[in-house]
Every structure is written in C-alpha cells, then in structure tokens.
Amino acid sequence: MEEKYVSEAVIRRLPRYYRYLGELIDEGVDHISSQELSERMSVTASQIRQDLNNFGGFGQQGYGYNVINLRDSIGKILGLDKQYNIIMIGGGNLGRAIANYGNFRKKGFNFIAIFDRNKDIVGTRINDIDVYSLDDLESFVLKNKVDIAALAIPKNVSKEIASKLVNLGVKAFWNFSHTELSLGDDVLVENVHLSESLMSLSYRISHK
Amino acid sequence: MEEKYVSEAVIRRLPRYYRYLGELIDEGVDHISSQELSERMSVTASQIRQDLNNFGGFGQQGYGYNVINLRDSIGKILGLDKQYNIIMIGGGNLGRAIANYGNFRKKGFNFIAIFDRNKDIVGTRINDIDVYSLDDLESFVLKNKVDIAALAIPKNVSKEIASKLVNLGVKAFWNFSHTELSLGDDVLVENVHLSESLMSLSYRISHK
Numbered sequence: 409m410e411e412k413y414v415s416e417a418v419i420r421r422l423p424r425y426y427r428y429l430g431e432l433i434d435e436g437v438d439h440i441s442s443q444e445l446s447e448r449m450s451v452t453a454s455q456i457r458q459d460l461n462n463f464g465g466f467g468q469q470g471y472g473y474n475v476i477n478l479r480d481s482i483g484k485i486l487g488l489d490k491q492y493n494i495i496m497i498g499g500g501n502l503g504r505a506i507a508n509y510g511n512f513r514k515k516g517f518n519f520i521a522i523f524d525r526n527k528d529i530v531g532t533r534i535n536d537i538d539v540y541s542l543d544d545l546e547s548f549v550l551k552n553k554v555d556i557a558a559l560a561i562p563k564n565v566s567k568e569i570a571s572k573l574v575n576l577g578v579k580a581f582w583n584f585s586h587t588e589l590s591l592g593d594d595v596l597v598e599n600v601h602l603s604e605s606l607m608s609l610s611y612r613i614s615h616k
Numbered sequence: 617m618e619e620k621y622v623s624e625a626v627i628r629r630l631p632r633y634y635r636y637l638g639e640l641i642d643e644g645v646d647h648i649s650s651q652e653l654s655e656r657m658s659v660t661a662s663q664i665r666q667d668l669n670n671f672g673g674f675g676q677q678g679y680g681y682n683v684i685n686l687r688d689s690i691g692k693i694l695g696l697d698k699q700y701n702i703i704m705i706g707g708g709n710l711g712r713a714i715a716n717y718g719n720f721r722k723k724g725f726n727f728i729a730i731f732d733r734n735k736d737i738v739g740t741r742i743n744d745i746d747v748y749s750l751d752d753l754e755s756f757v758l759k760n761k762v763d764i765a766a767l768a769i770p771k772n773v774s775k776e777i778a779s780k781l782v783n784l785g786v787k788a789f790w791n792f793s794h795t796e797l798s799l800g801d802d803v804l805v806e807n808v809h810l811s812e813s814l815m816s817l818s819y820r821i822s823h824k
C-alpha cells in the first residue's frame with residue numbers, strides 16, 4: 409500500500425476508528441456507510457473518507473465499508489499485526505495498573521518485565537509479569553528484545569533512566585512521568601500526562 | 617480579563633505551559649523570554665505569544681515573562697485556583713493509581729470517595745479515601761457536592777453509571793473506560809484512552 413505523508417491528527421484518529429469498528433463488530437454489524445460511521449463518531453463523513461484515503465481508501469461507492477476488513481486494515485496500518493515487547497519501569501499503582509490492562513496483550517503488546525527499586529516487590533510477580541530490581545535493568549535489556557519502555561516513575565528519575573535505556577538501544581518510550589523527555593530525533597516518545605488532561609477538564613468547567 | 621474564543625488546541629497547550637513554568641520555578645528561574653521558553657518547549661515563540669494573547673498577553677517587550685506571575689495567571693485561567701470534589705468510580709488498579717496521585721490534591725482536585733462493587737474493599741480506605749459500595753452512589757451524590765466523576769470501570773458498565781450520575785446532576789466526567797460517552801451537550805467529558813495512545817506509538821514505530 410502506497411502511503412502519503414500522514415499528519416499527526418490523522419494518526420491520533422486512527423486508533424479511535426479502530427476502537428469504534430471493534431464496537432461495531434461486537435454488535436454484529438457487517439457493513440457501514442461513511443455517513444453512519446460519521447454520526448456514531450461525531451466526525452464528518454468527508455473527514456473519514458479523507459483520513460482513509462491517506463492509506464488508499466477502503467470504501468466502495470454506494471456500498472460503504474466492510475467493518476471487519478476495515479478494522480483489520482487499520483490495525484495493520486497501526487502496526488497491530490506485530491508483537492511488541494514492553495518493559496514497565498515502576499511497579500507502583502500506576503505501573504501495575506497499566507501492565508495489567510488485559511487488552512494490551514490481545515493487541516500484541518506484551519509486558520515482559522516490571523522494574524522497581526522496592527525490595528518488597530522485587531522477585532514477586534504481578535499478574536504473571538516478573539518484577540526485577542532496577543539494578544538488573546541493563547543486563548535484562550542486553551539479553552532481551554525490548555521494543556518499548558513504559559515509564560511510570562517520578563520525573564526526577566525518569567530522565568536518567570530513559571537516557572540509560574536509549575544508550576542500551578531502546579527506541580520507543582511510553583512516558584507517564586510528569587516531564588517531557590528529549591531523547592534525540594530517532595527516539596519515539598509518547599507522553600500521557602494525566603494531570604494535563606484533568607487541567608483541560610477544569611478549564612472547561614471554569615469557562616462553561 | 618476579557619477572553620476571546622479559545623480553540624481546543626490552545627486549551628491543550630495551556631496545561632503544558634503550566635507544567636513547564638513549574639519546572640522553571642523549581643530551578644529558580646525568575647524571568648524568561650518567549651524565545652527561551654519556546655526552545656525548552658519546542659513550540660515557536662510566536663505560537664507562545666499568540667496563545668497567551670488569547671488571555672490578554674502577559675509579556676513585557678524586551679523583558680520577557682515573570683515566571684511566577686505567568687504560571688499563576690495560567691493556573692487561574694485553567695481554574696486551578698478553585699477546589700473540585702472528585703469521586704472515583706472503580707477501585708481497581710487504575711482507579712487506585714489515579715486517586716492516589718499525590719499532586720492532584722495540591723492543584724485543588726480532591727478525591728472524596730471511591731466506589732466499587734468488590735465487597736473486599738468496600739468499607740476500607742485507600743490512601744485516606746473511603747471506599748463505598750456502588751449501591752451507595754446515589755445517596756452519596758445527593759448529599760455531597762460532586763464536581764467531577766472519574767470512571768475507571770469496564771465499558772459495559774460505564775455508560776449506565778455515567779447516565780445515572782448525569783441524572784443526579786454530575787456535569788463533568790474524566791473517563792478512563794474504553795468507550796466514548798454521549799451524555800448531552802451540557803455535560804463535559806474528558807477522555808483518556810490509554811490503548812489509543814499505545815496504538816499511536818505502535819503506528820510511529822511501524823512507520824519509522
């Protein structure tokens with residue numbers, strides 16, 4: 409499939425299409441017009457057609473989209489046909505919560521290890537995932553394929569640990585710590601700033 | 617302060633400014649030019665000036681921004697000078713993780729109760745927050761001021777519980793369940809879809 413340059417906004421919408429199409433499949437819907445899909449998703453039908461045209465388009469005029477095919481195609485575009493090994497840095501509440509999200513494994517995201525400083529949990533397993541000491545991080549990363557490092561640790565340590573991981577060859581980070589990471593142009597960082605999302609909500613509450 | 621229409625993108629950037637300015641304060645920085653701030657944040661200086669001009673602008677030509685004043689002003693714009701009562705629906709890993717985020721309280725977000733179905737945790741306290749049975753949700757909301765309901769529950773129950781809460785007068789939701797909520801025009805919903813963020817990352821890994 410030939411791909412054009414795809415904007416950040418489109419990349420943000422694709423997972424949403426993927427989720428909606430999954431809901432349609434659960435409901436037993438086989439086909440959907442871009443009009444119906446747009447009503448469900450509160451996006452214009454032309455936006456949907458434009459977004460999908462970035463990847464060659466999938467609809468047939470007058471027929472709409474085959475829901476399963478479209479979801480599978482979007483899944484492939486999103487790279488969900490591949491398997492990713494993820495390590496979680498931080499075995500606190502948030503790290504556990506994320507590593508235990510059952511659905512990630514089904515989508516090919518495998519948490520293969522949790523690292524923490526806390527001696528009380530090192531050596532235990534959290535939902536089938538071994539918890540290692542942070543002291544063993546380097547040797548683990550050298551011995552195992554690590555595609556993504558998730559960071560659920562305080563900001564004062566996340567920069568240092570992330571730099572260390574970059575030096576060990578880790579190229580993608582899923583960052584939950586309260587800081588931005590500048591790790592170089594060839595390193596991908598996806599930030600989830602929970603407090604910023606709550607602040608956006610408080611903005612909207614105050615300005616209603 | 618007179619305010620113009622403010623776009624969603626600006627509202628998304630304000631919390632980021634707030635966080636950066638907080639980091640500068642921690643480092644003891646008093647003043648900063650829009651140029652320096654832009655380099656740190658990887659946003660153009662003109663973008664920063666434009667964004668702040670939505671709220672009247674805060675800089676002085678040739679002098680830059682007073683960091684503390686600017687952060688306080690942005691905090692007020694974000695509504696962080698107010699107090700919000702939040703209830704957490706769902707006392708599982710994710711619900712606990714979010715309710716325990718220490719910094720929220722400092723910003724005026726007070727988790728006043730956690731609700732769960734699990735009898736093993738009902739009646740306990742999680743980090744000073746009482747855990748109630750979901751059966752007591754209605755009476756609790758009628759007796760207490762609830763500004764925001766956070767939903768860390770499976771999607772098959774979140775719609776029903778959210779509708780119930782809307783009927784009880786709750787006007788703002790922080791939604792971590794894997795579904796979108798259509799709760800009417802006067803109800804605010806802030807979605808955090810963790811799996812979508814991971815899919816965006818996998819897209820970027822696959823298309824590197």
